[in-house]
Amino acid sequence: MAENNIDEDNVPAAPEVKAGDEKKVKAARQKKPTSSAKANTGHKAPRAARHTEEEKTAKLAKIADLVGDGSLTLKEAATRMGISENTYYLWKKAASVKPPPLQQPAEIQTESSLSELIDLEQENIRLRKKLVGKLRAENAELRKKLGVE
Incomplete structure (x- = not known):
């Protein structure tokens, strides 16, 4: 044992962990957030739109034509247009929920x-x-x- 130059008296003892304290120890070992991470609240900034409204409308119409012809399934048509099936449904929902255009003020009714x-x-x-x-x-x-x- 002369080959090992380790002094057993200077080695720190491992802390005793009770059965219920394992989660606390793991939590203590986790890295604490830095100041730059604290600034991030977990909400992503809105992404710039990749498609304009005209492009979305055109792609929705083209997909409707492809599916209406019976030549492709909805998933195949959406993939061919470069969007996912979920994106198709999101765009379709957004297109159907558009607010009505502003109406001109009603004319004042006259006696005639x-x-x-x-x-x-x-x-x-x-x-x-x-x-x-x-x-x-x-x-x-x-x-x-x-x-x-």
């Missing part, structure tokens, strides 16, 4: 537009009554032919 509206409502009532009369006559004629009465 109100009188036109009243005339149209009266004509509507007259035409409905005429239609009801024709349908009743037709119904009565069919009942006579069938002998239902």
Whole structure:
């Protein structure tokens, strides 16, 4: 043992670890975050869009054509256009949820537009009554032919 020049008295003893303290020891061994890591809150900065809205619309239309022809499946068509199937569904959802365009302010109704509206409502009532009369006559004629009465 003369070959080993280790003094057993100077070697630090390993700390005793209790059965429930294993997680605490592992947590203590983990590297603590640096100041630059603390600045990162875990949220990624928004990425710049890779495709413009026009490109997205064009690709969605092209995929719809390819799938509609029956020549390709949705996954194959999306891959051919350079996007994933998930991206296709995200774009399609975003395209269908677009807010409606801003409407022009409604015109102020004048007396002439109100009188036109009243005339149209009266004509509507007259035409409905005429239609009801024709349908009743037709119904009565069919009942006579069938002998239902």
